[in-house]
Amino acid sequence: MNLIKKVNKHTVFVLIPLSILSAFIEWKKLPISILLGGLIGLLNLKGLAKGVEGLVVTYQQAPKGRLIFGSVTRLFILACVLGILFYFELINPIGIFIGFTVFFIIFVKESLKAAKEL
Secondary structure: OOHHHHHHHHHHHHHHHHHHHHOOOOOOOHHHHHHHHHHHHHHHHHHHHHHHHHHHHOOOOOOOHHHHHHHHHHHHHHHHHHHHHHHOOOOOHHHHHHHHHHHHHHHHHHHHHHHHHO
């Protein structure tokens, strides 16, 4: 199974119960913030994988401007969306942090497993 698919599956498997449990703490913003933090991590991983794949395919040539522009644009859009959501207080910053941390821990765990298999 592909590493990204494993990370996606395990992250969703952990984030959904975690967000349900967090609904008992703060039912308005925290659950959706945790899910959004995990989703941001998953989408960022897919974008990063696409960028690395683009570099590997064109390894003999210099990195194309389109690839660099796409990466910077992706991060800029992410920052704008999070900034707007924080400004209008639609999300909880701690929930975003929790969701992204859960994603990151699962990503590191699955990456270490994949590295051991090699």
